[in-house]
Amino acid sequence: MEALAVRLSGFDPYVDGALRIVTFYDTLMRRRVDLPALARASAGLAECVTGIRLHGTGRVTRVSPHGTEPTAAPAPASSEAPVTLDDEEIGTVWLERPGPAGPLDEVVLDRLAIAVAAAVERYGPARTTMADPALVELAISPDGDEAARARALRLLGFAPGPLVAVAVRSSLPLDRAAALCFPGAAVKAAPLAEVGVVLAAAREALPDTAGLPAGFRAGVGAAGSPERSWREARTALRFTTEREPVVRHAGLGALALLAEVPAAALRDNGDVVAVGRIAAGQEELATLDAYCATGSLRRAAELLHLHHSSVARRLDQIAKVLGFDLADPRGVTRARLALASWRLSRD
Template identity: 70%
Template sequence: MEALAVRLSHLDSHVGGAIRVVAFYDTLMRRRVDLPALARASAGLAECVAGIRLHGTGQLIRMSPDGRQASAPPSPASSTAPITLDEEEIGTVWLERLSPPGPLDEVLLDRLAIAAAAVVERYGPARTTMADPALVELVISTGSDEAARARALRLLGFAADLPIRVLAVRSQLPLDQVGGLICPNRPVKAALLAEVGVILATTVNPAQFPAGVRAGIGAADSPDRSWRQARTALRFTTPRQPVVHYGDLGALALLTEIPPDAARDNADVAAITRMADSAEDLETLDAYCATGSLRQAADLLHLHHSSVARRLEQIAKTLDIDVTEPTGLARARLALITWRLLDD
């Protein structure tokens, strides 16, 4: 490689320099250096501050050309490159050059990013969000013994003392993107099992779920129990309530234990089934059940309250339930939820 670089440098100094940069990082990778050593060597080669940041752990490394940690406030990056592992962006590398980027900065950062990804993969669990489905299944399976479950969690990168919350997710977006949004800068893993997304997370920010994603969130208990709870909570999600915590269901969770045939035979559920052919009536009933208020339902539906009142009169006749009185409203709510569970 060095001989080739010398020969090419006589023809094109840029090509020769690029090959020398490649050889430089090949040597570092053969020596199995860690991330601080990579940043230190890169700063010395570039003669400016070099940085490495990992998204999953929040680890940040900035080294100056003298081999020490950069103490000055970060300057704007003159060049950046993503660190990718298993086709997922797991971090960033950059140079803080005060002058315009040099002719070899792009090559340097490209090789630094490749070397950083190799270090992450070699010295610990991959910091990618997507995980081996077999390991995730071992974590959430009721048939796993605790030793096997603990080993699987360790291989996935979770510390033994961290509580694990399990989520059941239906999403058109990539699961790694969803996981990164709801649990930024903390351990999080995702996998697709039987057409349902599984996310293992140490913390969850429900407000960060993207639009269009439905999720059931289990309690931070044993992962197998949390998974069962998450799947139950997912069944209760709706377009109006796309994220449901199992703990918020309370006694409503018992509805999932009703045999489907018994639920279909119930008069109130059967009435909802007949009414479901009218999307307008179904939407009106859903809004009224969600709010318990004529005016609030009208606000949700963007209608005048008198229009909603007329719709509810017709719905009451169809269901043979007076939804404007407390007992009738409770019956309608339970029937609507039970009907939805039948379709899940």
């Protein structure tokens, strides 16, 4: 293979340059150099400022062609490439070349990215989010023995202590969804069936839900043992809605007991059947949801951006389908339970 590469390089100067770059980085990796050494060597090779950034720590390394810290302010990157480890983007490398990118800059960045990933894996801090699904499943399994669970948590990088589990459904890649759950924190995540598992040391999850993307849903368990927190997180996930995309199990209270009722029993209930008929009309379902959430006609109208008289007319029609008075506090409680049961029965 080496002999073939030498022959090819004689026909194409680009191939010759690319092979020299590959050999250059192979040598650095064999010598097990660290990130600062990689940045210095790359800046000298490319003859321009070279940068390395790790997303997990925010650490940035910039080096001039002279091997020193650049005195000038950072310039726009002429070219850049992602650094990936275990199929997760953990950082970025770039060149700050004045003018257009050079013909071999892409090769330089490709090999530099590979070398950075190897150095991070060797020396740390890797801070990767995605974890081995088998380890995560062992950590949250209710059937595993405590010794195996403790070993799995240790391999995942968690110190002894309470953990918070979050059950996530989202169109986002799971590592990005995990970052939304615990901004700036070290977490571990893995897909389990159709649900994403996110584990973190005990702390408040999802402090701000205003910027969550459409379709994002998360159920949050209480801090404690991972298997119990995961069970609570899955239950909380079942109560999420478009209006309330994040539900904490601790906030459900007695409502969590509904999740223990078999779905068939829920579907057979007369009130749940009536809510199913109401759900055939999206406007009516949204109105019932808003009214149950607020307990007030006027506040429901504000939530729906409608005049209160329009909401009143809808609620009159909904009450006829339900068969009980929504103006009665007991009727509101009954409607809330029926609406929650209807959603649970569809899982």
